[in-house]
Amino acid sequence: MDFAYTPEQESLRQEVRAFIEENVSPEVRQEIEELGIRHRGPKVREMYRKLGERGWVGISWPKEYGGQDGSRIDQYIVEEEFARAGITVGGAGSGAPAILAAGTEEQKKYFLPGLIKGEISFALGFTEPQAGADLASLQCRAVRDGDDYVINGQKMFTTAAHYASHIYLMARTDPEAPKHRGISIFLFPMDTPGITVRPLWTIQNDPPAPSGTTYGDARTNEVFFEDVRIPASCLLGDENMGWYVGAMGLNLDRVGASRYLISVKRDEDIVNYVKENQLGDYAVAEDPSVRDRIAELWIEAQVCRLMTMRSMSLVEQGGNFTYEGSAEKVFAPEHGVRTTETISQILGPYAQLLNGSEDAIEEGVFAHNLMGSFQSGINHGSTQVMRDQIARRGLGMPRG
Amino acid sequence: MDVLPNEEEQMVKNLAREFLEAECPPRLAREMEKDDLGYPPELWQKMADLGWLGISLPEEHGGQGLPLTYLGIIMEELGRAIAPVPLHSTAMAALAVAEAGSAEQQRQLLPRVSRGDLILTWAFTEQTPRFRPETIHAEAVPDGDDFILTGTKMFVDNFNVAEQCLVACRTAPAAADGDTAAANPGAGLSLLLVDTASRGVSHTPLTTLAKDKQSKVFFDGVRVPQANLVGPRHQGWPIIQRMLDRGTALLCAQMVGAARKDAEMGIDYAKNRAAFGRPIAAFQSIQHICADMILWVDGGQLLTYEALWKMDQGLPASVEVSQAKAFCNDKCEAVVRSSQVIHGGMGFMMEFDLHLWFRRVTAWTMRLGTSFEHRAKIAQSLLDQPGRVRLGMDQIPVG
Numbered sequence: 001m002d003f004a005y006t007p008e009q010e011s012l013r014q015e016v017r018a019f020i021e022e023n024v025s026p027e028v029r030q031e032i033e034e035l036g037i038r039h040r041g042p043k044v045r046e047m048y049r050k051l052g053e054r055g056w057v058g059i060s061w062p063k064e065y066g067g068q069d070g071s072r073i074d075q076y077i078v079e080e081e082f083a084r085a086g087i088t089v090g091g092a093g094s095g096a097p098a099i100l101a102a103g104t105e106e107q108k109k110y111f112l113p114g115l116i117k118g119e120i121s122f123a124l125g126f127t128e129p130q131a132g133a134d135l136a137s138l139q140c141r142a143v144r145d146g147d148d149y150v151i152n153g154q155k156m157f158t159t160a161a162h163y164a165s166h167i168y169l170m171a172r173t174d175p176e177a178p179k180h181r182g183i184s185i186f187l188f189p190m191d192t193p194g195i196t197v198r199p200l201w202t203i204q205n206d207p208p209a210p211s212g213t214t215y216g217d218a219r220t221n222e223v224f225f226e227d228v229r230i231p232a233s234c235l236l237g238d239e240n241m242g243w244y245v246g247a248m249g250l251n252l253d254r255v256g257a258s259r260y261l262i263s264v265k266r267d268e269d270i271v272n273y274v275k276e277n278q279l280g281d282y283a284v285a286e287d288p289s290v291r292d293r294i295a296e297l298w299i300e301a302q303v304c305r306l307m308t309m310r311s312m313s314l315v316e317q318g319g320n321f322t323y324e325g326s327a328e329k330v331f332a333p334e335h336g337v338r339t340t341e342t343i344s345q346i347l348g349p350y351a352q353l354l355n356g357s358e359d360a361i362e363e364g365v366f367a368h369n370l371m372g373s374f375q376s377g378i379n380h381g382s383t384q385v386m387r388d389q390i391a392r393r394g395l396g397m398p399r400g
Numbered sequence: 401m402d403v404l405p406n407e408e409e410q411m412v413k414n415l416a417r418e419f420l421e422a423e424c425p426p427r428l429a430r431e432m433e434k435d436d437l438g439y440p441p442e443l444w445q446k447m448a449d450l451g452w453l454g455i456s457l458p459e460e461h462g463g464q465g466l467p468l469t470y471l472g473i474i475m476e477e478l479g480r481a482i483a484p485v486p487l488h489s490t491a492m493a494a495l496a497v498a499e500a501g502s503a504e505q506q507r508q509l510l511p512r513v514s515r516g517d518l519i520l521t522w523a524f525t526e527q528t529p530r531f532r533p534e535t536i537h538a539e540a541v542p543d544g545d546d547f548i549l550t551g552t553k554m555f556v557d558n559f560n561v562a563e564q565c566l567v568a569c570r571t572a573p574a575a576a577d578g579d580t581a582a583a584n585p586g587a588g589l590s591l592l593l594v595d596t597a598s599r600g601v602s603h604t605p606l607t608t609l610a611k612d613k614q615s616k617v618f619f620d621g622v623r624v625p626q627a628n629l630v631g632p633r634h635q636g637w638p639i640i641q642r643m644l645d646r647g648t649a650l651l652c653a654q655m656v657g658a659a660r661k662d663a664e665m666g667i668d669y670a671k672n673r674a675a676f677g678r679p680i681a682a683f684q685s686i687q688h689i690c691a692d693m694i695l696w697v698d699g700g701q702l703l704t705y706e707a708l709w710k711m712d713q714g715l716p717a718s719v720e721v722s723q724a725k726a727f728c729n730d731k732c733e734a735v736v737r738s739s740q741v742i743h744g745g746m747g748f749m750m751e752f753d754l755h756l757w758f759r760r761v762t763a764w765t766m767r768l769g770t771s772f773e774h775r776a777k778i779a780q781s782l783l784d785q786p787g788r789v790r791l792g793m794d795q796i797p798v799g
Contacts, residue, residue, distance in 0.1 A: 306702035
């Protein structure tokens with residue numbers, strides 16, 4: 001057991017901080033505020049280009065595909081420092097782990113360097129109106145036609161669809177097979193003819209949430225596929241094996257710095273806020289009930305951190321996840337909810353004030369978080385589904 | 401950064417588990433609840449022969465000189481087996497002697513501990529059950545080459561079989577430092593090794609939830625040689641704090657081991673118990689309880705080993721210790737209670753073994769600091785010092 005970073009890792013962290021200080025200028029920040037982190041303007045693109053030059057994206061991926069053959073822990077350190085600066089670098093939800101596990105040589109050579117350079121990003125086309133937790137019952141169809149597949153159907157809550165370059169789509173290729181055995185994964189450009197993206201607006205961003213708000217996006221989407229024709233080379237892994245191909249990447253996509261920070265950033269925020277502020281005559285930080293509750297949440301946050309470290313350690317040891325990724329995905333989001341709701345009871349009526357309101361605390365960030373915190377326990381596998389997986393895969397309990 | 405056990409640590413853990421599964425069935429824990437000694441000397445001797453008793457004691461005094469994380473692994477496995485042995489109290493006192501004792505004390509005591517022919521304990525709590533220096537009123541007054549010790553100690557573990565007891569006492573009144581006394585209530589405390597057979601020592605056994613051996617101990621003008629002072633006179637508080645921190649983290653390891661075994665018994669029971677025509681393990685309401693039990697034990701385990709590891713590195717660790725104990729108090733209790741619930745009426749039956757774990761883990765939540773006490777320490781370190789906090793960066797302990 002070793003609970004410390006190596007001196008090399010500590011100095012990497014310092015380098016990353018120095019880079020952020022130097023390159024994430026007020027102008028870059030302003031561009032992020034205006035366009036969002038994902039719609040990259042020229043200044044943000046330049047920053048990502050320099051970041052790519054340092055070799056800090058996809059550190060743990062193989063060199064031949066643009067990575068560094070480095071450690072997952074190094075990658076985590078880079079992700080953590082950038083996530084704290086409000087910038088997403090690689091990491092969770094990238095789709096890369098599944099491509100590495102199941103992609104053809106051609107796919108790896110095309111997608112991985114593109115992901116590293118920031119030229120490629122994926123919208124995850126999983127959920128459908130009638131297939132959420134029961135994802136394997138999805139109905140979006142892909143039919144083989146000569147050298148092509150033709151896609152028809154609908155996806156829902158496809159959050160990145162309006163800015164991603166590509167979609168990572170799960171579609172049914174064999175409607176006769178048992179539901180888990182008739183699914184395939186396809187990777188193709190979002191500008192392929194026949195795709196329509198319609199916005200769905202979330203409750204978290206009216207008025208617009210301030211920077212530093214965690215959890216939800218302002219916008220997600222529904223995506224319609226109408227006779228979308230793609231070459232058969234877009235298939236990832238074998239036909240009808242998509243459920244299992246997806247599972248290879250999923251645990252790795254669930255762990256990482258940004259997901260961890262989403263759940264614990266608020267703990268730091270509330271401690272720092274009550275240390276530096278009173279509410280009128282009320283010295284919040286001296287209230288024994290508040291102190292007890294804050295300490296309790298802080299301990300939970302440490303457990304979130306250690307569970308993330310455990311996942312990193314498992315990857316580094318080359319081990320397999322049985323339930324550890326799911327454990328992290330239960331504990332951290334539920335902790336985030338407890339913290340967010342506790343903050344509302346610490347700050348009282350001030351915690352209801354939204355961005356732009358008179359007397360809003362920190363631009364209303366706590367109010368906006370309240371509307372979104374539960375959401376991290378729903379997306380990417382709900383905490384209920386995760387508990388099912390812990391029980392069945394981790395503890396060998398039978399299906400009902 | 402690798403929070404998982406390495407090969408060597410895993411090997412020690414596996415060996416300990418195999419040994420205890422063979423040598424320490426639950427029947428033994430049950431028998432020892434009614435035994436006068438409260439521990440089986442044969443098992444104790446075998447543990448000594450395996451090198452467990454001195455695993456983290458210095459090599460020059462017959463120990464193995466391994467980090468505390470290894471002793472933690474042993475304590476975790478002892479907890480799993482609910483082994484009725486006096487290692488926790490012995491290790492707490494022996495490690496304090498190894499840290500702060502004189503060369504002579506170390507030479508006299510530590511090899512005997514490793515060999516298995518010296519059981520030790522420690523005494524801190526008096527009437528006020530809080531781990532604060534101002535609760536200490538037991539007094540040791542110099543008299544020639546001796547101290548005369550007077551006071552009463554509560555909840556002294558294994559006192560009935562301990563040959564020596566490390567007693568926290570006052571050698572100078574808290575007010576001795578004049579104006580600084582209020583700011584420094586730890587001043588004036590000392591640690592004395594007291595032979596439990598000394599004239600003036602007596603004890604009353606307490607009847608506890610865990611049916612373990614705890615005593616109320618009376619020191620009535622007990623003559624203790626000044627050479628038995630462990631560490632500097634009047635300046636025992638930092639040594640006591642480190643002793644309590646180590647003991648608390650090791651107790652957490654024991655709680656985690658016991659709670660995990662208890663959870664596993666609940667899970668196994670659910671797989672075998674049928675209701676409505678299927679095993680109850682097939683019901684999601686049961687599955688989700690079981691998933692939570694494992695999450696909670698895992699969390700406690702990670703916090704515990706981080707605390708032990710930090711102590712091994714010589715880093716400040718009392719915040720980490722408090723994190724581990726507060727979490728284990730709440731969550732290990734939730735685990736064993738949940739397992740009782742899964743077992744239904746069976747878990748309530750004296751003849752069924754589950755309660756052996758339930759009662760012990762429950763009792764251990766009250767030992768060495770309640771959740772409130774430990775969270776108060778964490779809150780101090782978070783809120784009462786200048787500067788912004790960041791997770792994963794060291795919190796500096798206060799007090």
